Structure formats: C-alpha cells, structure tokens
C-alpha cells in the first residue's frame with residue numbers, strides 16, 4: 610500500500626509498511642446447514658414420544674413471530690390438544706427476592722420424589738420484552754432441577770405484549786402435557802398484571818410472600834391476594850421464624866375479610882424455608898389436598914373450562930389488536946393523531962374514531 614506520507618512532499622516523515630492482518634473470519638469455519646423444519650407429523654410424533662429436543666424445537670416455533678412458523682405451531686398444538694390436560698398446573702408468584710427460584714428448585718425435587726412423573730417449569734415475565742430476555746425460568750437459577758432427568762425448564766417467551774407472552778406460555782403447556790409432563794409450574798414476578806395471566810392458566814395459584822416489615826399486607830395488592838389458593842411465607846428460618854409466623858397470622862386474618870372463593874376452598878397460609886427445605890412437604894400436601902377437593906366438587910373442570918373461554922377471547926383480542934396496529938394506513942396515521950391529541954387540537958375519542966374508521970374502511974375495500 611502506498612502511504613501518502615512517504616511522498617517526497619512530506620519531509621522527515623516516513624511510514625513503514627505494515628504487516629498484513631490475518632482474516633477476521635476463521636477460514637476453516639463452515640456454516641452449518643440451517644436446521645430443516647420438521648413436518649407437523651414429525652413434531653407431533655416426537656412430542657408424544659416425550660422427546661424433549663423436539664419439544665424444545667416446537668416451543669421455539671410457538672414463540673416465533675414468523676407466520677410460517679406460527680402456521681406449523683398452530684397445527685402441532687391442535688394435534689397435541691387431545692393428549693393434553695392431564696396434569697396439575699401450579700402458578701408460583703412472588704416479588705423478586707421472595708425466593709422463587711430457590712423454592713421452585715426444592716418444590717420441583719419434592720414433587721418428583723413424592724409423586725413421580727415429569728415436571729415442566731415455564732415462566733411469564735412481561736418485563737422480558739424490555740430487558741430482551743427473561744430471567745425467570747432460567748435454568749441456572751434452579752441448579753438441581755435443571756439437571757434432573759424428569760424436568761424441563763423453559764424461560765419466558767420474550768416477544769410481544771403480556772397477552773401474547775401469556776398465550777405462548779399457555780400453548781407451551783399444551784405441548785408439555787402432550788409430551789407427558791404431568792406437573793406444570795408457571796412462574797411469574799409478583800408485580801401486577803402477569804398474575805392475572807398466570808391465574809388464568811393454572812389450577813392452583815401459590816403466592817410466595819416474605820415477612821419482615823410488619824406491614825407487609827399494605828404492599829400486596831388485594832387483587833393478587835384474592836387470586837391466591839395458598840399463601841406461603843418464605844424464609845421462615847433462623848431469627849425470622851417468629852416474624853414469619855406473625856405475618857402468616859396477619860394474612861389469615863386478612864383473608865377472612867374476603868368473600869369465600871368460588872372454589873369453596875379456603876386459602877391456606879403456611880410458613881416455610883425454601884433454602885433449608887423446611888415446611889415444603891406441607892405446602893405440597895396442601896396443593897394436592899386442594900386438587901382432590903376441587904375435583905370432587907367439580908370446580909376443577911369448571912375452572913379449566915372458564916380458562917378456555919378466557920383464552921378464546923384473549924386470542925381474538927390479540928389478533929384484532931395486531932391487525933389494527935400492523936395495518937400500514939393506521940401506522941402512518943397514528944403519529945399525527947397522537948400529536949393532535951397531545952396538542953389538544955383533537956379529542957382522544959375523535960382521534961380513535963378516525964383511526965378505526967380508516968381501518969374498517971380499508972378492510973371493506975379489500976373485500
């Protein structure tokens with residue numbers, strides 16, 4: 610290479626030739642052929658055989674936003690549906706630091722040991738959209754369970770709205786059940802809306818709480834407490850035992866003020882220590898007692914039917930929303946309308962109507 614500085618016009622300055630740089634790309638690297646998508650039949654066959662590799666691949670399809678993936682995924686789900694449903698689904702919620710991962714590790718080992726079968730741990734984490742990747746359900750957080758041959762751990766799907774994320778988790782439950790997983794845990798962060806989503810897909814909703822501040826009841830939203838079928842106070846160990854017991858008593862009192870749940874089951878409040886594995890058996894005795902109770906009185910079936918209905922409407926809503934916001938005309942009009950609303954030159958209602966009118970007009974014209 611000819612350096613301009615080596616020209617005679619430059620005095621007193623020469624630049625040495627550099628050495629040739631090695632290629633930044635490994636010349637021996639060969640791109641692996643892209644993995645072929647399996648056929649619907651192959652997915653279904655693999656799943657029904659309990660092949661977790663095929664199951665993982667199918668879940669990836671469920672989570673994919675590509676229409677061709679979604680088409681295959683929906684067919685796989687439909688074929689798996691008759692083989693699903695035969696499980697106990699438990700939602701586990703608690704604020705970050707409540708001890709969810711420590712507990713799920715211990716809970717999982719306990720139920721596998723005590724009741725046999727296979728366990729899938731899924732998660733719903735609405736924040737994963739922002740942080741691009743969920744921490745919930747992460748294998749590394751559940752050290753023992755992640756290497757257990759009878760467990761399947763899958764982090765939260767990360768793309769889309771909470772409704773979308775939740776729908777994918779619900780579809781994943783179907784695939785896991787078809788693959789023979791008869792125990793499903795769905796984990797979520799105890800911060801609000803995601804509880805409702807989890808509640809709408811599980812048979813038992815377990816709320817993990819901590820004792821400590823003395824006024825813990827204030828921090829927890831009434832709605833979440835009302836959803837709980839069981840409240841468990843974690844970290845009841847060492848100096849914390851008394852505080853945990855006191856908190857449990859407060860929760861019990863608070864629960865008395867709520868109307869009796871539709872299930873006819875009075876939510877129980879227990880204390881335990883996930884870390885020291887104390888009181889874990891009692892929690893699962895309670896969950897199984899609940900399941901026997903609601904299977905006897907018909908509420909188990911009723912809740913599952915209601916959930917199916919809920920998901921039908923959720924899916925419709927999600928598709929309508931997507932169709933609306935992905936419509937190019939709507940997308941092009943939105944920023945302008947938003948500005949007009951912000952500047953007060955248009956009311957929210959008129960702006961919304963303009964957009965909806967434009968959307969529906971276009972739909973009609975397409976027909």
Ligand code: GDP
Nearest residue numbers: 704705706707708709710711844882883884885
């Ligand atoms: P997560 O954010 O809800 O998943 O909570 P983690 O399971 O990561 O636990 C948060 C912290 O609490 C960790 O430092 C754990 O070691 C600790 N921890 C979890 N369970 C217990 C328990 O039963 N007793 C005590 N003392 N500490 C615990």
